[in-house]
Amino acid sequence: MLLPLVAIWLVGAAFTFLSTRKTMTAAFDHDLVDTALALASRVRTTGGATEIDLSSRALELLLYRKDEKLYYGIFRTDAKPVAGESGLPLPTEPPPLDQPRLYDARFRGTAARVAAVTIVPPGADEPVMVLAAETFHLRHDAEREIVVYALLPQLALLAVLALLLRESISKSLAPLDRLSTEIASRSANDMRPLAEDPPSLESHRIKVSVDDLMGRLDASLGAQKAFVGDAAHQLRTPLAGLKATGEYALRQADAAAWRAAIERMLASAETSTHLVNQLLALAQADGVTAQRRPAVGCDLVELARDRAMELAPAALKRGVEVEFEADVEPVTIHAIPALVSEIVANLVENAVRYTPAGGRVTVAVRESDRAAELRVTDTGPGIPEDEQARVFDRFYRGREAAPGGSGLGLAIVRAYARVMGASVAIESAPPRPGTTVSVRFVGAPPPG
Secondary structure, eight states: OHHHHHHHHHHHHHHHHHHHHHHHHHHHHHHHHHHHHHHHHTEEEETTEEEEOSOHHHHHHHTOOTTOOEEEEEEETTSOEEEEOTTOOOOSSOOOBTOOEEEEEEETTEEEEEEEEEEOOTTOSSOEEEEEEEESHHHHHHHHHHHHHHHHHHHHHHHHHHHHHHHHHHHHHHHHHHHHHHHHHSOTTOOOOOSOOOSSHHHHHHHHHHHHHHHHHHHHHHHHHHHHHHHHHHHHHHHHHHHHHHHHHHTOOOHHHHHHHHHHHHHHHHHHHHHHHHHHHHHHHHHHHHHTOOOEEEEHHHHHHHHHHHHHHHHHHTTOEEEEEESSSOOEEEEOHHHHHHHHHHHHHHHHHHSOTTOEEEEEEEEETTEEEEEEEEOSOOOOGGGTTTTTSTTOOOTTOOTTOOSOHHHHHHHHHHHTTOEEEEEEOTTSOOEEEEEEEEBOOOOO
């Protein structure tokens, strides 16, 4: 903060110096012109001789300046000296009658200021120039004295202000120093709110922001720990099955037994692969926000139809028909296309898993009130009301859960929907068959 203050002081000093010089120049010039006019008023011509009608003592008093040299000279218009200092520098042209002219010149090797006035002395037939000149010593001394007297109080005030600023800033930063010390002493796993309660509003805001960051980090670390624990728990069973099946196969001599064991191992590996992919998808849901993948305008009808048709052949192998419906097209939404496609895939796969052979899964897109809705309806047994709020939890599988699932499909749907600002809802009323999962997206903003 001191650097800008010093810069401002320097600018002020320069302004003070320039304004002082201008004022002093005007004052001294006015005095010099008065001297030239006073000399001119005493010039007389008698018998063809021009001279100043002053005694030597009076002339000395008129030209007296303390610590300064003042000179005068009288010249004819043809530059011939008449009286006084004959070496005084003349103006480039004589000034008009009774209109003094000021100019800078050098006299006897020293810079000087000259005032010239043209008059017609009493008893003369032609005009003469009267010059009064002085050096700059007194002017410069007066300028320095005034500038020093003007700037010294400012400099003293700047020094006092610097001390006050240092004290104030040190006092204000003390809470931050304590917060910094407390944060530095924390372990990597300690995400508790900071104990220090800073007195100032600014440091309190920093504390609140740090506490909020620690809370989010704690939640993120908790999610990572939960993911690792869930992955370890869920993978333990299929991996143990793979190991047991392999050990069993090694004890068999019959090729048919080996084949059956290998087929079971492949099925278990496929289940494990599906589980790992879903775990990774769920773990990356928060990562999508961190990576800030851009939401763009995309056609929900096209995305839903394409992904549903990709999954239709696998559903037919299970005896389930997949249909697609759309009232209008295109239906433009503001979303991340890759995530929308994954939401469709998880909803369809989940619906197919819970739909008995001969059943149907319908993928529909609706549009209303600047919003679009994706609806996936199955003809399965439905979800009991007391379980509908829990089916979005990780690894939760209801009482009527179909074999082979991991309990992650709807959790992934909800996580991806939240990333895009969409909402998810379930409609199911057992014992009537069927469940509908709907995802409501925000419509894309109008063009322009």
